Amino acid sequence: MDCIFCKIVNGEIPCYKIYEDDTVIAFLDVNPKSNGHTLIVPKEHTLDITTIDDNVLLHIFQIAKEIAKTLQNKLNIKGYTLAQNNGKPQEVKHFHLHIIPVYDNEEELIEVEEIYNKITQ
Numbered sequence: 001m002d003c004i005f006c007k008i009v010n011g012e013i014p015c016y017k018i019y020e021d022d023t024v025i026a027f028l029d030v031n032p033k034s035n036g037h038t039l040i041v042p043k044e045h046t047l048d049i050t051t052i053d054d055n056v057l058l059h060i061f062q063i064a065k066e067i068a069k070t071l072q073n074k075l076n077i078k079g080y081t082l083a084q085n086n087g088k089p090q091e092v093k094h095f096h097l098h099i100i101p102v103y104d105n106e107e108e109l110i111e112v113e114e115i116y117n118k119i120t121q
């Protein structure tokens with residue numbers, strides 16, 4: 001299947017991975033809305049909120065809690081927005097949850113690799 005997130009899950013395309021277990025992978029968005037913008041993706045391909053398994057959905061939100069704490073610890077953020085697109089606004093047709101950090105002032109976007117190093121160091 002020609003799905004970019006399946007290719008990331010399978011290791012065919014590299015990513016800035018910040019978390020992985022048997023069910024999900026989380027990595028930094030390559031075109032971030034803010035520094036530290038993270039995507040949590042189920043490993044098994046599924047389209048959107050209408051098709052995802054309930055247990056997987058719960059697990060994704062449990063992992064979102066942990067990643068949000070990590071972002072708070074590692075970056076100087078003031079909050080974060082969780083977002084999830086379906087249908088027309090959904091660019092990648094493989095379910096994913098966005099965690100989008102919010103800062104005090106509008107921060108200049110810096111290299112994803114630099115943010116990755118801050119989060120994982």
Ligand code: AMP
Nearest residue numbers: 004015028029030031085089090091092
């Ligand atoms: P959505 O509009 O909710 O489908 O968002 C898809 C997101 O995936 C966008 O924010 C893209 O920047 C991001 N994205 C697309 N390709 C990649 C990739 N190879 N690695 C990381 N993020 C990606």
